[in-house]
Amino acid sequence: MKILANDGIDPIGKKILEDAGFVVDTIHIPQEELPARLNEYDAITVRSATKVRQPLIDACPNIKVIGRGGVGMDNIDVDYARSKGIAVVNTPAASSHSVAELVFAHLLTGVRFLQDANRKMPVEGATNFGALKKAYAAGVELKGKTLGVVGFGRIGRETAKIALGLGMSVVYYDLFEGPKTLTLDFTGAITLDLPVLQVELNELFKVSDFISLHVPFLDKPVIGKEEFEILKDGVGLVNASRGGVIDELELIKALDSGKVAFAGLDVFENEPTPRTELLTHPKISLTPHIGAATNEAQERIGEELASLLILNLKK
Structure with missing residues (x-):
């Protein structure tokens, strides 16, 4: 055969x-x-x-x-x-942890402005160092913040485990009833059960400091114009699931207004030709659909x- x-x-x-x-x-x-x-x-x-x-x-x-x-x-x-x-x-199981790690690559990039610093340092680092240092001085830590996970399958749960390991709280939304705890395995020698909280989607949007999406695209975006209005001010968004799950035009408006602090995108509506406005936006961390590429x-x-x-x- x-x-x-x-x-x-x-x-x-x-x-x-x-x-x-x-x-x-x-x-x-x-x-x-x-x-x-x-x-x-x-x-x-x-x-x-x-x-x-x-x-x-x-x-x-x-x-x-x-x-x-x-x-x-x-x-x-x-x-x-x-x-x-x-x-x-x-x-479905083979790439879960790789995608979850990429989510946190985007989150850590966004909270410390690395996506913009990596663009500007090669050009301005030698002549405008002090101004760049000041521009990127208001970073935040992930520890102590709340991560909202939309879709709690294998990838969503792996993402939640990394969040718990970093000292974050986790709330999640899923169509089906999910677990109340997740087991973290530290080098195979120590395991620890930590709590996660299942909530309704609108509640997740209201309480999350950061949101990671792990759902397929169906007939409309999970986060569109109405949902952007519900989100916390200064939220960070990561989409490593499918293009279209976040309304890209509304995302650009929310980034420009400051409603969304930053976004991390591994997937796009128009793959393999993403919108230029996304590719050039200083508040977006970008990767070319490489979630499973380890x-x-x-x-x-x-x-x-x-x-x-x-x-x-x-x-």
């Missing part, structure tokens, strides 16, 4: 599959060529770049498994594929994806 890893796969995952007797191609076939070529394969793995929609599924009846290396599957018509007897699998996460994704493919292809 042949597997097309169209958006790549970690070498560990590739070796696991090859040791199990599969042929793995890591060439990238452009989206427009897939309908003509995908029937050469029994399975395809994708990340976020390749789209597996209904027309492609109909054009390739040979496909038995679609694997998503990562969490969100909004680039796959999951229900339709499954209605055709195709197994659709993903790796060596450790990619190894875990490769291993988990390989195991799922073997399980489904050998049925």
Whole structure:
């Protein structure tokens, strides 16, 4: 059997599959060529770049498994594929901690103005040092502040654990009833259960000093014009979930007015061409959708994806 890893796969995952007797191609076939070529394969793995929609599924009846290396599957018509007897699998646990760490990279960047300082120091550091020092003098600490986590799945919980470890309080919103405590594991030798509080979404918006979003995009933003009005003045926002979860135009207005102190964005409505106003804004910390892009996460994704493919292809 042949597997097309169209958006790549970690070498560990590739070796696991090859040791199990599969042929793995890591060439990238452009989206427009897939309908003509995908029937050469029994399975395809994708990340976020390749789209597996209904027309492609109909054009390739040979496909038995679609694997998503990562969490969100909004680039796959999951229900339709499954209605055709195709197994659709993903790796929700593998990248959780990597995404959570990126959230805090953005939070720590925002509270100390690093996104702007890193732009201006190379240009003005030698001639305007004192003014820059004064401009960035009003940083704040995360310890003692409240982090609101919207969506309390695996990534949301990993994010909350880091917050608790830094001495923050955590409130969270989720559609389903969640835990009252989370267990922090310190180097495997010490564990500690710390409290988290589940609240309604509007309450989270009112009490949170910082908010991290971990939900899919549905039919409208989670934080739009009305929600911005509810937020605490000077709140910091991080979106490492999906573009569109925060209304970007309203975000720019809120940053310009001071309602929002800073934002950290790893995802954008118009990927791969984000709005220029976002890319150049001095109060926005930016990364190009790299939440799961750590060596450790990619190894875990490769291993988990390989195991799922073997399980489904050998049925």
